[in-house]
Amino acid sequence: MVEGSPVKDHLLNMMNYLNELEILGDAIDKESQGKMILQTLPDSFQQFLLNYNMTMMDFSLAKLFNELTTPAKAQKKKKKLCKVVVPGGSRGGVAKPKGKCYQCKQPSHHKRQCPDY
Template sequence: MKYAASRNLFQTKMTVGSSVGDHVLKMIAYVNELELLNVGLHADRYIDIVLKSLTPTYSRFISQFLIMDLEPTLPALLNLLRQEKSSMKKAQTPALVIGKSSSTSSKLAAKKKGMKKTTKPKKGVKKAVK
């Protein structure tokens, strides 16, 4: 029983695209199971195990976390990781362009096609007569 609980904790790895919240909650459940079996480790070791189980996507977070030398609880680490995931999603979202005029978009479309967009003379401007 102790062996299986330890193995679950040490061998669990987060898969790419899965929820960091679900992953850490699963890891916390394994920690709680070990605590009930009196096979508890120091809290720092649990944090290290959870950090080691994350995908490479979280490498920047892990580096910053280790530099800051924080000693949070597992639920606090879960909240930090959720915030990091939210920040990563915001960084991947392209900025919205508001108020884009149709003339700008048609000029861009013409450039993409390799054509030059011709412009009409402004009102009040006359063509030169030869």
């Protein structure tokens, strides 16, 4: 696999090659198929390979496909909307009344702000 190329295309090609071998009569067990696919990945998948080897994961080809393609989708969706903070809170300065303090049982403050605590 060339660095920067889509992993999904590479995995589909590898699965196709493994299916062709199976059709031709060369039976390769599922564990060896997974290891063969993992060996063809570039250095950018080093963290995934480390996690795979450390946790001794045993994936079928379908699960391996999902595991390798899901993080790529998650990185694309990392953009988050910035939350705008308005002075006085989101209610335009109207503060919610605080409950009773659990320490001294007085209203208008909480345990952290309690002078007795």
